[in-house]
Amino acid sequence: MFGWEFPPHISGGLGTACYGLVKGLAHHKQDIIFVVPKLWGDEEPLADFVNASDVTIDYREKRFKKFWKNLTYLEVSSFLVPYLGPDEFKKYTDYSIHDRTDVDESIFSNKFEFSGKYGKDLMMEVSRYALVAAHIAKAKEHDIIHAHDWLSFPAGIAAKEISGKPLVANVHATEFDRSGESVNQVVYDIERAGMHAADHVVAVSQLTKNIIIKKYGVPAHKITVLHNAVLDASIIKSNYEKKVPEKIVTFLGRITFQKGPEYFVEAAKKVIDRDPNVRFVMAGNGDLLNQMIDRVAELRMGTKFHFTGFLKGDDVDHMYAISDVYVMPSVSEPFGISPLEAVRHNTPVIISKQSGVAEVLNNAIKIDFWDIDSMADAIFALLHYEGIAKMFKELGTEELKKLKWEHVAEKLVNVYQKTLSQKP
Amino acid sequence: MRTICFYFQVHQPYRLKPYRFFDIGDDHHYWDDFSNRSIMRKVAQKCYLPMNAILLEMIHKYNGAFKVSFSMSGVFLDQLEAYAPDVLESFQKLVATGHCELLNETYAHTLAALKSKDEFQSMVKKHQEKIKKLFNGYQPKVFRNTELIYSDQIGAMVAEMGFEAILTEGAKHVLGWKSPNYVYVNSIDPKLKVLLKNFQLSDDIAFRFGNKGWEDYPLTTDKFVKWINDVPEEEETINLFMDYETFGEHQWAETGIFEFMKALPDAVFSKTNFTFSTPSEVAAKISPVGKIHVPIPISWADEERDLTAWLGNDLQDEAFDRLYEMEKLVKNIDDDDIQRDWTYLQTSDHFYYMCTKFFSDGDIHAYFSPYESPYEAFINYMNVLSDFIIRVKEKTTLPQD
Numbered sequence: 001m002f003g004w005e006f007p008p009h010i011s012g013g014l015g016t017a018c019y020g021l022v023k024g025l026a027h028h029k030q031d032i033i034f035v036v037p038k039l040w041g042d043e044e045p046l047a048d049f050v051n052a053s054d055v056t057i058d059y060r061e062k063r064f065k066k067f068w069k070n071l072t073y074l075e076v077s078s079f080l081v082p083y084l085g086p087d088e089f090k091k092y093t094d095y096s097i098h099d100r101t102d103v104d105e106s107i108f109s110n111k112f113e114f115s116g117k118y119g120k121d122l123m124m125e126v127s128r129y130a131l132v133a134a135h136i137a138k139a140k141e142h143d144i145i146h147a148h149d150w151l152s153f154p155a156g157i158a159a160k161e162i163s164g165k166p167l168v169a170n171v172h173a174t175e176f177d178r179s180g181e182s183v184n185q186v187v188y189d190i191e192r193a194g195m196h197a198a199d200h201v202v203a204v205s206q207l208t209k210n211i212i213i214k215k216y217g218v219p220a221h222k223i224t225v226l227h228n229a230v231l232d233a234s235i236i237k238s239n240y241e242k243k244v245p246e247k248i249v250t251f252l253g254r255i256t257f258q259k260g261p262e263y264f265v266e267a268a269k270k271v272i273d274r275d276p277n278v279r280f281v282m283a284g285n286g287d288l289l290n291q292m293i294d295r296v297a298e299l300r301m302g303t304k305f306h307f308t309g310f311l312k313g314d315d316v317d318h319m320y321a322i323s324d325v326y327v328m329p330s331v332s333e334p335f336g337i338s339p340l341e342a343v344r345h346n347t348p349v350i351i352s353k354q355s356g357v358a359e360v361l362n363n364a365i366k367i368d369f370w371d372i373d374s375m376a377d378a379i380f381a382l383l384h385y386e387g388i389a390k391m392f393k394e395l396g397t398e399e400l401k402k403l404k405w406e407h408v409a410e411k412l413v414n415v416y417q418k419t420l421s422q423k424p
Numbered sequence: 425m426r427t428i429c430f431y432f433q434v435h436q437p438y439r440l441k442p443y444r445f446f447d448i449g450d451d452h453h454y455w456d457d458f459s460n461r462s463i464m465r466k467v468a469q470k471c472y473l474p475m476n477a478i479l480l481e482m483i484h485k486y487n488g489a490f491k492v493s494f495s496m497s498g499v500f501l502d503q504l505e506a507y508a509p510d511v512l513e514s515f516q517k518l519v520a521t522g523h524c525e526l527l528n529e530t531y532a533h534t535l536a537a538l539k540s541k542d543e544f545q546s547m548v549k550k551h552q553e554k555i556k557k558l559f560n561g562y563q564p565k566v567f568r569n570t571e572l573i574y575s576d577q578i579g580a581m582v583a584e585m586g587f588e589a590i591l592t593e594g595a596k597h598v599l600g601w602k603s604p605n606y607v608y609v610n611s612i613d614p615k616l617k618v619l620l621k622n623f624q625l626s627d628d629i630a631f632r633f634g635n636k637g638w639e640d641y642p643l644t645t646d647k648f649v650k651w652i653n654d655v656p657e658e659e660e661t662i663n664l665f666m667d668y669e670t671f672g673e674h675q676w677a678e679t680g681i682f683e684f685m686k687a688l689p690d691a692v693f694s695k696t697n698f699t700f701s702t703p704s705e706v707a708a709k710i711s712p713v714g715k716i717h718v719p720i721p722i723s724w725a726d727e728e729r730d731l732t733a734w735l736g737n738d739l740q741d742e743a744f745d746r747l748y749e750m751e752k753l754v755k756n757i758d759d760d761d762i763q764r765d766w767t768y769l770q771t772s773d774h775f776y777y778m779c780t781k782f783f784s785d786g787d788i789h790a791y792f793s794p795y796e797s798p799y800e801a802f803i804n805y806m807n808v809l810s811d812f813i814i815r816v817k818e819k820t821t822l823p824q825d
Contacts, residue, residue: 298742300745303809306806
């Protein structure tokens with residue numbers, strides 16, 4: 001399985017989804033080699049942490065056996081950053097890159113010795129990842145290859161070419177979700193090549209499946225929808241207490257075009273105009289953050305609308321816990337796992353119809369992302385009409401119990417079996 | 425009479441600690457005690473202590489023929505008492521010589537003059553009392569508004585409070601062909617003398633002294649004295665106004681700035697017909713040449729010499745307006761903590777950090793800012809302000825119930 005990231009170092013839902021899938025598959029006794037481009041050293045010890053730059057797969061493989069028999073975890077030392085397009089990647093890396101003169105040689109050396117931050121552009125990294133993947137495909141016994149999203153598709157293709165095993169391409173997001181209509185052609189081409197090279201495609205929602213059919217020309221019968229699930233459906237009882245008397249309405253996610261933060265800001269203004277006893281919180285970071293701050297200042301609601309920056313660990317739970325309404329106004333969200341987290345904290349949610357999660361979560365208010373009046377109405381209603389909020393809390397938590405990774409993994413195993421049986 | 429008037433602004437804000445959304449309603453201590461203390465100690469070692477020692481020595485050496493003036497903000501004095509009593513003592517010694525004049529300003533180095541006459545006056549009074557208490561009953565006669573911010577209206581307000589003179593920038597767009605080297609009067613109330621900063625000569629010392637790329641580098645006393653002699657004979661005063669931190673902090677000791685200052689009086693006395701005066705002496709001895717018209721406020725900041733360093737973008741205006749909305753409520757609250765936070769939150773530096781003029785003077789803003797961006801500065805300030813508003817409202821409603 002080729003991924004991008006793995007908890008605890010995640011920049012979005014993909015890491016969580018991979019983690020859930022791996023856990024679910026382990027439940028169904030599947031052996032997995034999980035390869036990610038970067039290892040930080042404090043990942044949950046559910047697998048062997050194998051540094052791919054040591055070709056002789058190493059001693060630690062034995063150490064965690066008792067915790068997690070089925071999984072081998074491989075790291076490809078790289079600087080791949082999920083959720084950055086090639087242009088952003090260039091900007092991002094320009095700050096920290098110290099070009100190494102020996103990089104090119106090292107690709108061809110026996111050991112893929114990549115230390116720290118290197119690489120001139122994202123595409124070089126992607127192909128480097130593919131090179132290492134080919135090596136792993138040769139060295140490691142496997143039956144099926146599973147690649148997650150475009151950064152790892154070349155790796156999946158390379159592995160398939162070496163081992164001849166079938167490839168499953170898992171689409172968590174497409175370039176159309178990330179960039180709207182201004183797609184990056186190179187990224188699109190890689191996505192398309194991956195989907196077409198794959199023996200089967202897995203999409204995280206019907207919404208995504210439709211995009212794959214319409215924009216990538218993949219036949220519908222080659223695509224299976226596997227919705228995301230929650231790692232744990234239990235209700236989280238937090239002892240964390242709210243310190244302000246007002247009710248809190250929260251947006252939590254990357255502050256980027258895809259997530260529709262500006263609609264949240266505009267809706268907030270409408271609500272505050274009607275009811276000043278509400279606080280809005282925008283938690284997260286992203287390229288639209290400063291623009292949002294400017295807009296909040298311009299709308300003169302700086303003491304009612306707060307920014308927390310990027311939250312992690314306990315702070316995320318605290319944020320959900322003190323929220324009275326959670327809003328996900330995504331413009332285009334292949335799935336969107338965060339509303340499920342909100343439900344786990346007994347927080348009523350408002351989600352956009354343009355999100356995959358809307359296909360599985362019934363007890364939520366669903367609005368069009370651009371419809372700020374409806375959004376404001378829904379926020380106001382959930383804040384003021386106890387009945388509806390209470391109902392959503394109760395029914396939402398019931399629904400959660402049906403969304404388990406074991407179920408998803410079971411369907412995935414079926415996909416594997418079907419794919420293997422089709423392979424001559 | 426031809427004279428040089430040295431005035432130094434001495435100010436350190438109470439910086440806010442990183443204050444998160446989660447702290448609102450819970451944590452009512454806003455101030456970054458650690459960084460405020462360590463910055464004060466650092467600047468004390470590099471600037472305040474060595475420069476005060478030099479000035480004291482020079483005042484004694486020339487029997488008072490060399491003199492200077494200071495405006496020390498109330499928040500600076502508060503921090504001296506808390507973190508640097510040794511520095512406070514050295515300032516007290518300087519003032520005790522009788523050749524070191526102190527100016528009045530708003531206690532917290534605020535922008536209140538632009539917003540509320542009432543708050544402005546109470547901040548000035550508060551500063552007066554502080555100086556009186558710390559400097560043996562001293563009573564300033566000359567006023568200097570925050571960052572030399574001045575307009576006809578502000579001047580009139582200051583005149584009404586009984587001051588003889590006010591200091592401001594010799595801004596080009598206000599002066600036109602006129603020279604800053606004269607005494608002017610306020611256009612509304614001519615009783616108030618207006619002293620203008622000679623920004624050319626001031627900034628030669630304050631900004632360019634250590635700049636090796638400057639065509640006149642290195643600046644020697646010979647060169648400086650020649651420039652002073654080049655000033656037309658009829659122009660009587662050269663007002664050199666600058667941050668006190670110029671000495672040893674903005675211009676490091678290695679640039680030779682201390683040696684320059686030590687050597688300057690000798691050069692002036694031996695090669696020119698200039699003396700040294702304090703602002704009140706300039707105001708008293710030199711006859712004004714006319715009114716100066718400043719309908720729109722000016723300051724000494726940035727290329728524009730206007731208010732855009734502190735106000736004008738949405739972030740700054742939002743923060744400023746939300747803060748001063750509290751004024752009336754705060755006035756009625758008898759609570760030391762609320763009053764202290766109200767005072768410190770008004771300090772102009774908080775708004776300066778929110779300046780988004782990246783292209784012209786962004787560098788200098790970044791140099792003085794504890795934040796990585798104006799957006800961070802805004803978020804942090806608004807979080808604190810949100811908590812402050814909650815406290816103010818609590819204190820306000822309780823007695824009525």
